[in-house]
Amino acid sequence: MSKIISSIFVFLFCISPSFADETKEVRNFVNTLGNKIIAVASDNGLKVNQRRDRLTNIIDEVVDTNWISKFVLGKHYRVATDSQKEKFRKLYHDFMVNTYGPKFNGYNGEKFTITNVINDNNYYTAKCIFYPKNGEPDINIDFRVRKNTTSNQPQFLIFDVVAEGVSLIETQRSEFGTVISKDGLDNFMIDLQERIKKLKNEAVQPQSAKISSVKKK
Amino acid sequence: MTSAKLSILLFCSLLFFGEQSFANNTNPQFNFDDNYEGEEISHESHQAIYDPFEVVNRKVFAFNELLDKKVALPVIRQYRKHIPERVRTSVTNLVNNLSAPFSVVNSLIQGDGQNAMASFSSFLINSTVGVVGLFDVAGDKKIKYNEEDFGQSLGKYGSKAGPYLVIPFLGPSNVRDFSGFAAEKIISPLAFNSFEVGNKRDLISDELAISLSLVNGISIRDSLIEVVDDIRRNSFDPYSTMRSAYLQRRESLILNK
Numbered sequence: 370m371s372k373i374i375s376s377i378f379v380f381l382f383c384i385s386p387s388f389a390d391e392t393k394e395v396r397n398f399v400n401t402l403g404n405k406i407i408a409v410a411s412d413n414g415l416k417v418n419q420r421r422d423r424l425t426n427i428i429d430e431v432v433d434t435n436w437i438s439k440f441v442l443g444k445h446y447r448v449a450t451d452s453q454k455e456k457f458r459k460l461y462h463d464f465m466v467n468t469y470g471p472k473f474n475g476y477n478g479e480k481f482t483i484t485n486v487i488n489d490n491n492y493y494t495a496k497c498i499f500y501p502k503n504g505e506p507d508i509n510i511d512f513r514v515r516k517n518t519t520s521n522q523p524q525f526l527i528f529d530v531v532a533e534g535v536s537l538i539e540t541q542r543s544e545f546g547t548v549i550s551k552d553g554l555d556n557f558m559i560d561l562q563e564r565i566k567k568l569k570n571e572a573v574q575p576q577s578a579k580i581s582s583v584k585k586k
Numbered sequence: 587m588t589s590a591k592l593s594i595l596l597f598c599s600l601l602f603f604g605e606q607s608f609a610n611n612t613n614p615q616f617n618f619d620d621n622y623e624g625e626e627i628s629h630e631s632h633q634a635i636y637d638p639f640e641v642v643n644r645k646v647f648a649f650n651e652l653l654d655k656k657v658a659l660p661v662i663r664q665y666r667k668h669i670p671e672r673v674r675t676s677v678t679n680l681v682n683n684l685s686a687p688f689s690v691v692n693s694l695i696q697g698d699g700q701n702a703m704a705s706f707s708s709f710l711i712n713s714t715v716g717v718v719g720l721f722d723v724a725g726d727k728k729i730k731y732n733e734e735d736f737g738q739s740l741g742k743y744g745s746k747a748g749p750y751l752v753i754p755f756l757g758p759s760n761v762r763d764f765s766g767f768a769a770e771k772i773i774s775p776l777a778f779n780s781f782e783v784g785n786k787r788d789l790i791s792d793e794l795a796i797s798l799s800l801v802n803g804i805s806i807r808d809s810l811i812e813v814v815d816d817i818r819r820n821s822f823d824p825y826s827t828m829r830s831a832y833l834q835r836r837e838s839l840i841l842n843k
Contacts, residue, residue: 439624440616446624468820489613515618528616534838535831543635543830548822560822 399495425470433526434462467568643752683719692734704731737766741840758832
């Protein structure tokens with residue numbers, strides 16, 4: 370009996386530091402990423418389009434668009450042909466980086482703190498609070514992070530952002546699912562293509578200029 | 587209806603809805619294997635979207651959208667233009683403070699003594715030192731609490747959301763949350779006020795009750811302006827985006843995540 374207990378203890382001692390280390394690594398990853406985004410977003414030395422491109426690149430490196438593209442297709446993924454899957458994967462990637470990269474462009478250096486990092490079996494949740502500058506209520510945002518071990522250099526990837534309890538990927542899955550059920554995947558991909566074109570055009574006429582003019586009203 | 591009868595009714599409805607266990611608080615699990623083919627999330631508390639009245643809901647949604655663009659947004663624009671930010675903050679504080687007693691009661695129903703205490707302290711401090719709730723003195727002193735409503739209490743006791751509803755003028759809801767909302771409005775001294783206090787029901791005039799509701803509505807819509815704008819601009823189907831976001835948000839409020 371004592372042997373069993375001691376072996377359990379040995380096992381726990383072996384395993385817990387690795388969990389603790391990885392939790393720390395996730396914290397560092399999210400912290401570094403957040404600071405990098407804030408630094409670029411509030412760098413007034415950069416032109417609007419330069420800022421936008423840099424932010425898009427940062428998002429591109431850390432967001433797991435390959436996996437998310439499967440998740441958001443949901444039940445429609447299994448019935449899609451290989452060429453449809455591949456086409457959607459590429460379109461979704463462009464859609465994500467061009468939608469969410471520029472979103473940070475108007476971000477004016479508000480700070481954030483990571484309150485906790487939780488190990489949820491095969492992924493981590495980094496719980497963060499963002500503090501807007503103008504006295505608006507704090508915003509709770511969770512970043513869901515996983516370690517991609519399939520590549521030669523294992524890296525952390527963000528596969529979901531949960532703002533005030535609302536998961537980005539679950540919402541997109543629901544939204545895309547409704548449209549695909551109604552119009553079919555091919556038609557949806559045409560819409561997606563149009564949207565990406567529009568988003569890229571907005572890069573030439575930056576959205577942040579529009580946002581600041583709305584706020585001034 | 588007397589207060590005793592109403593209390594019994596509320597208690598019975600709680601028992602009726604509360605036949606299931608407490609809401610489960612676990613995080614969803616995801617499949618990251620290479621052979622993953624977009625299967626559903628495995629999550630005990632995850633509820634599939636149930637929208638049997640979608641056809642009617644979409645019509646009401648379209649009506650609300652039109653009303654919002656033609657009436658509410660112009661009002662909000664004027665509100666933001668003419669009312670200074672600190673005054674708007676005070677209005678939000680006032681509205682929040684008036685709903686604090688509901689958080690106290692619902693926290694107690696949910697057995698959350700800590701939140702009941704925090705919301706009670708906040709109400710007491712803000713109503714006095716905070717000049718009838720115009721200043722969030724308690725919040726500045728780091729007394730924070732989660733807002734709890736009757737819909738959340740029902741959810742905490744295991745009541746399922748029921749069919750998704752879009753309510754004219756009010757927006758997204760479901761059977762559970764709308765029942766909770768209606769129950770609170772019926773007993774609220776600042777709304778329909780079914781309680782008799784010293785043989786009197788009209789604690790405040792109808793005009794004041796309507797004004798408070800309007801101010802409340804403006805304050806809520808004002809706080810949602812960026813979110814709704816974002817959905818309208820980016821969603822391929824704003825109806826389903828709003829539905830999913832609303833249901834997720836309510837679940838997370840029930841679980842106090």
